[in-house]
Amino acid sequence: MPTRGRWKDGGVTAPDQTSVPFASPAAAGGAEFIETPVAYDALVLASFGGPEGQDDVIPFLRNVTGGRGIPDERLEEVAHHYRHFGGVSPINQQNRELKAALEAELAARGIDLPVYWGNRNWAPYLDDAFTAASNDGHTTLLVLATSAYSSYSSDRQYREDIARAVTKAGLEDRVTADKVRLFFDHPGFVTPFQEGVDAAVTEFLGQGIPASDIHVLFSTHSIPTADAERSGPRDVDWGQGGAYVAQHRAVAERIMEKLGAVTGGATVPWQLVFQSRSGPPSQPWLEPDVNDVIAELPAAGAKAVVIVPLGFVSDHMEVMWDLDTEAMESAAEAGIPAVRTPTPGIHPAFVTGLIDLVVERIEGTPAAERPHVTDLGPWYDVSRPGDCENVRLGFKPAAAGIAP
Known part of the structure; x- marks a missing residue:
């Protein structure tokens, strides 16, 4: 596994003061870590957004798939996930x-x-949040995105959202906008998952199921293989699946190592799996699919399965439909009991951890003092050049990172 800890070498500085668009003066130089205090005067919570009624579903999906020319009849094939829940994400x-x-x-x-709070794909929109913050007199903004891992949609696209929102709101000369680092291995994010896995395995052990017959599946959103390979800085060999897969695998390994305290050291089999694929069959996406793996578990001797939504910060539609509905149906068809563990949501450790991340940037906490539970962290404050390129779309203007 690659290790990241290059902060020990003092970080890297971009060659000029204009390489990080819309950045605060402290971040404009492009250092990996900003160890200078910044007097932020507002926090902007940035998220994906979702429909809140049946009439919202197709317009929302048009926003999500904007620019791909997908007809409404094809969008309706996806809409049934939302319609199953009254059109409300x-x-x-x-x-x-x-x-x-x-x-x-x-x-x-x-x-x-x-x-302030703004979304990528549905009201309230991110540019409205920036406008509101500016109208209230705030000029030095810190953005917290509800996404923990490196990939185009979970990292760079949020940075593009910030750049687009600032520009759309006409605030280029009025505000600066930095972004909180990715928090995949921050203890505040990992703790809720650890508690969930510990509790689920303990429950199955209490039913007399041996540890070796309990399988843990860490599930995350599948993405195009080409995008996965481009996740994370280009100057590190992340292995197959890029930083996206490396980050998930590192966190899962950490959770399973600590699970040994519950099992008395007995080994519990585990695997990283993927869900929610949406691309054409001709386009390679990350595999294996969670449902395919569940179907194979009886042949592997599994007597129980623990499904961990490791790629999600809360119970998104992908959790409620792809895991709570489809994956549970797959487990029932396979004839094995299944438990889906909780997402962080508003778990106290997660909320506290997010504010700790905000305080890091306010105080300019040295990288060597920033908490992380894997060798890949702490992650960068300022994304490196070329990080998380989208193969289909190429590079668009993005904040909180060195261009492109």
């Missing part, structure tokens, strides 16, 4: 709850930092 309500939890944690610490 859970993500907006989850973000309202997370925003309230972040505000409460900030208040408890005596940090005066208002929180």
